Amino acid sequence: MYTLMVADDHPLFRDALCAVIDAGLPGCQLLQADSVAVALQLAEGRDDLDLLLLDLGLPDAEGLSGLLHLREAYPQLPVAIISAEQDRRIVLDAIDMGAVGYIPKSTPRDALLAALGRILEGQLYLPPDIMRRPSAPNASPPPPPGSEDRLALLTGKQLEVLERMTRGESNKQIARELGIAETTVKTHVSAILRKLGVSSRVHAILAAGELERMPR
Structure with a gap:
């Protein structure tokens, strides 16, 4: 145990x-x-x-x-x-x-x-x-240069996955909420990390910045 x-x-x-x-x-x-x-x-x-x-x-x-x-x-x-x-x-x-x-x-x-x-x-x-919960004003450093351009590389589904990542949802939760396979979520997460030029989920969240600043 x-x-x-x-x-x-x-x-x-x-x-x-x-x-x-x-x-x-x-x-x-x-x-x-x-x-x-x-x-x-x-x-x-x-x-x-x-x-x-x-x-x-x-x-x-x-x-x-x-x-x-x-x-x-x-x-x-x-x-x-x-x-x-x-x-x-x-x-x-x-x-x-x-x-x-x-x-x-x-x-x-x-x-x-x-x-x-x-x-x-x-x-x-x-x-x-x-x-x-949104961060307090000026609580976080500005997103790195070019982050908005990198976010623009994400597909609509990848943006949905990234948004749910910022909520702390696991791959299993994301799969259930979006009605897709967990393996598909893992594929999306890998693509998100690659396109944002980061190595972890946390870095992806930080690179994305506040959700309201994400391109729709």
């Missing part, structure tokens, strides 16, 4: 989250840490650790620095952020730094377990509500 670590400095939240995970993933082994330092110590030599859930508000970390330390020390360890912070740019920055998911602390129990299930299956999880 799975082994997870919850790194959060609030004992009540940490215990509550562990209780939800224990009920939703029976038999799961849970480790707890109240700082990045303790998380690093507990992760040492734990090849069986499947996922680390990291809060951004730990006392010995600022912003995404805790994620950076963990990624540097254990690059093969999947780390997902679980935080009250819901700024869209921070979500994308965390994924760009190697996080395998970003779960807001306000996520309902069933949705949280579904998100964990996706992550443990090897999929990336982005919070749909945050990804649909």
Whole structure:
């Protein structure tokens, strides 16, 4: 069964989250840490650790620095952020730094377990509500030169797929919503990355900019 670590400095939240995970993933082994330092110590030599859930508000970390330390020390360890912070740019920055998911602390129990299930299956999880929300003015850098020209290279269906990618939808969700095969979605995603000149879904979202700026 799975082994997870919850790194959060609030004992009540940490215990509550562990209780939800224990009920939703029976038999799961849970480790707890109240700082990045303790998380690093507990992760040492734990090849069986499947996922680390990291809060951004730990006392010995600022912003995404805790994620950076963990990624540097254990690059093969999947780390997902679980935080009250819901700024869209921070979500994308965390994924760009190697996080395998970003779960807001306000996520309902069933949705949280579904998100964990996706992550443990090897999929990336982005919070749909945050990804649909427009960024604050001047919160993100301007799109790179020529991005609008590259967006113009996308077909109508590829633009639909890209829009749903910005909502944090998985390939399976996109396939279901658009009524196409998941393999077709994968083909579209590959074409989108190639045409935008990027190497990942997150970079594609960043290159696209705000949806209202996308050519229709």
